[in-house]
Amino acid sequence: MSDFLEVRGLVKDFGGLTAVADLDLSLEEGGLLAVIGPNGCGKTTLFNLITGALPPTAGEIRFRGQEISGLPPHRIARLGIGRKFQVPGVFTALSVRANLDIPLFAAAGARGLRGLLRPRPAPAVIERLLAVAGLADKADWPAGALSHGEKQWLEIAMVVAGRPRLMLLDEPTAGMTLTETEATVKLLQSIRAESGIATLAIEHDMDFVRALGCEVAVMMRGSILCRGDYDRVSRHPEVRRAYLGDEEDVESAPC
Numbered sequence: 001m002s003d004f005l006e007v008r009g010l011v012k013d014f015g016g017l018t019a020v021a022d023l024d025l026s027l028e029e030g031g032l033l034a035v036i037g038p039n040g041c042g043k044t045t046l047f048n049l050i051t052g053a054l055p056p057t058a059g060e061i062r063f064r065g066q067e068i069s070g071l072p073p074h075r076i077a078r079l080g081i082g083r084k085f086q087v088p089g090v091f092t093a094l095s096v097r098a099n100l101d102i103p104l105f106a107a108a109g110a111r112g113l114r115g116l117l118r119p120r121p122a123p124a125v126i127e128r129l130l131a132v133a134g135l136a137d138k139a140d141w142p143a144g145a146l147s148h149g150e151k152q153w154l155e156i157a158m159v160v161a162g163r164p165r166l167m168l169l170d171e172p173t174a175g176m177t178l179t180e181t182e183a184t185v186k187l188l189q190s191i192r193a194e195s196g197i198a199t200l201a202i203e204h205d206m207d208f209v210r211a212l213g214c215e216v217a218v219m220m221r222g223s224i225l226c227r228g229d230y231d232r233v234s235r236h237p238e239v240r241r242a243y244l245g246d247e248e249d250v251e252s253a254p255c
Contacts, residue, residue: 092144149180
């Protein structure tokens with residue numbers, strides 16, 4: 001059993017609607033897990049519960065041995081959980097470089113007036129983040145001038161700049177071209193190899209999930225239906241019906 005991220009018996013009710021139902025999930029330190037499932041199955045609610053945007057109705061969430069269920073988002077973020085939303089949240093009027101400055105200052109504890117007196121983050125750190133994100137030649141561009149895919153990469157780099165131990169990515173390839181999606185696979189693999197940041201990613205693009213080469217957890221009706229490698233989960237009848245339009249039952253491997 002992992003002691004890095006442990007979700008046990010998690011429930012979230014909204015009146016008469018149960019969005020997350022007795023969900024169990026774990027992730028080891030440095031791990032990479034893709035969570036797939038149809039719209040409305042509770043994936044984003046799960047992220048909201050982990051990050052403190054919503055309090056759970058029941059169950060517990062433990063991060064690095066500490067119970068974090070119900071803590072406010074800023075405290076959870078400071079414990080080392082960073083999140084990228086589906087719609088890029090970059091500062092469009094600022095340069096790409098300035099967008100990276102902000103989380104670097106925050107990670108160094110540079111808040112308030114004292115933060116203004118701190119030296120700028122080491123240029124080498126920013127240059128490395130720019131290179132990893134493939135944005136070195138656009139460092140001085142306003143972020144609003146980037147393509148959709150580049151904005152996604154910038155926000156991922158911003159999350160990394162905050163020095164998280166766990167990164168939550170909500171549909172990181174949404175709206176991307178095939179070329180951008182392939183580049184995102186390389187970006188995430190590079191981040192994992194260089195920093196060891198654990199990553200939990202929600203996705204709908206099955207080609208992207210397969211290319212990541214990681215474990216996959218299938219979420220249905222608010223709980224985890226199946227977990228395993230891509231080939232194993234893709235043989236599950238409910239997965240085939242939801243993603244491949246396969247109406248015929250096929251023999252599924254245990255997940």
